[in-house]
Amino acid sequence: MINEQYFQEFPELKTSRLFLRKQELKDAASLQQLRSNEEVMKYMDSDKHNDLKTSEAFIDRNLRTYQKKKGFFWVITAGESGSFMGDIILHKIDRTNARAEVGYTLHPNYWGHGYMKEAMRAVISFGFHDLGLHSIEANINPANETSRALLLKMGFKKEAYFRENYYYNGKFLDSEIYSLLEKDFLKK
Ligand SMILES: CC(C)(COP(=O)(O)OP(=O)(O)OC[C@H]1O[C@@H](n2cnc3c(N)ncnc32)[C@H](O)[C@@H]1OP(=O)(O)O)[C@@H](O)C(=O)NCCC(=O)NCCS
Numbered sequence: 001m002i003n004e005q006y007f008q009e010f011p012e013l014k015t016s017r018l019f020l021r022k023q024e025l026k027d028a029a030s031l032q033q034l035r036s037n038e039e040v041m042k043y044m045d046s047d048k049h050n051d052l053k054t055s056e057a058f059i060d061r062n063l064r065t066y067q068k069k070k071g072f073f074w075v076i077t078a079g080e081s082g083s084f085m086g087d088i089i090l091h092k093i094d095r096t097n098a099r100a101e102v103g104y105t106l107h108p109n110y111w112g113h114g115y116m117k118e119a120m121r122a123v124i125s126f127g128f129h130d131l132g133l134h135s136i137e138a139n140i141n142p143a144n145e146t147s148r149a150l151l152l153k154m155g156f157k158k159e160a161y162f163r164e165n166y167y168y169n170g171k172f173l174d175s176e177i178y179s180l181l182e183k184d185f186l187k188k
Helices: 025-034 052-067 115-131 145-153 182-187
Strands: 018-022 072-078 084-094 099-106 135-140 157-168 171-181
Touching (some): 018 115, 025 072, 099 115, 115 182, 171 182
Antiparallel strands (some): 135 171
């Protein structure tokens, strides 16, 4: 069901304003800037990147996950200038059920211009039409209203609310799970 060819040749994606390319070690400084930003990390429930080494290790892990055929890690760049804007990923690829999880972050300089909707549309379309997924999942901190609004705009439906199922930084946090089925995306 999953089209394995994309693990040989990384799928670069173009939209009208954006270019999504493979995350590489050269992106470490930009990713560090993004993932050390207080506003960006507010609901990410993962550690900030306090130095370049952390970002390099993060990228290295992502590259290895791609090599193991378990995920795709893109950086979002401006189509014209090539400037770094954020990242978007499809990971936790579950071949048995043709399902994966999407994750995304954008630098605050670019928030509110429909960029993530545009990037997600490209990644979801790739996931369903090229990779062969049947459904895509997203997991948010219930306080992350912007992320929820984005998912609902993309047609995701709420599937679950887990109470205190995620331990981070000394606290048990709630999670909300959303999903999009291929047939729902086609209807849009
Ligand atoms: C979530 C995030 C990626 C949204 O990126 P964005 O490019 O600003 O989003 P878009 O402009 O494409 O907007 C998508 C929808 O989200 C909603 N939205 C966007 N900004 C919003 C805001 N400030 N408040 C409330 N809703 C908002 C709107 O419904 C919007 O759709 P519309 O423009 O048709 O009304 C960005 O805020 C971000 O990187 N946040 C920090 C990282 C993060 O929390 N990632 C998600 C972890 S689960």
